Amino acid sequence: MTEHKVKEFPNGISEEKFNEIIGKTGKILVDVFTSWCGPCKRVKPIFKELSLEYNDITFVSLDLDYSNWIGEKFDIHAIPTFLFFKDGKMIYKHLGGMFKDGFVSMIKDKF
Numbered sequence: 066m067t068e069h070k071v072k073e074f075p076n077g078i079s080e081e082k083f084n085e086i087i088g089k090t091g092k093i094l095v096d097v098f099t100s101w102c103g104p105c106k107r108v109k110p111i112f113k114e115l116s117l118e119y120n121d122i123t124f125v126s127l128d129l130d131y132s133n134w135i136g137e138k139f140d141i142h143a144i145p146t147f148l149f150f151k152d153g154k155m156i157y158k159h160l161g162g163m164f165k166d167g168f169v170s171m172i173k174d175k176f
Contacts, residue, residue, distance in 0.1 A: 069113030077131025
């Protein structure tokens with residue numbers, strides 16, 4: 066059994082690589098976290114579980130401490146932050162963690 070289908074970048078991601086991922090057609094959900102953030106750690110298993118349940122969404126996880134540019138580009142001032150992209154455009158930004166039912170509701174509403 067697959068543990069999850071999250072594209073993980075715990076050591077950061079270049080802006081070029083990030084743009085390549087989000088520039089693709091389709092739905093992309095990005096988890097912006099840090100290794101020292103308690104709520105980020107609590108949300109990670111939920112995020113991984115959702116990656117197995119929604120095959121039409123690309124799940125990406127990246128550490129803000131190693132990709133500072135993303136904080137400036139998307140005005141991120143709290144973690145975790147979740148960025149919703151559709152067909153290359155950011156359509157929603159959610160600050161803070163949530164339970165699984167909150168994610169499911171948001172995915173249905175935003176995508």
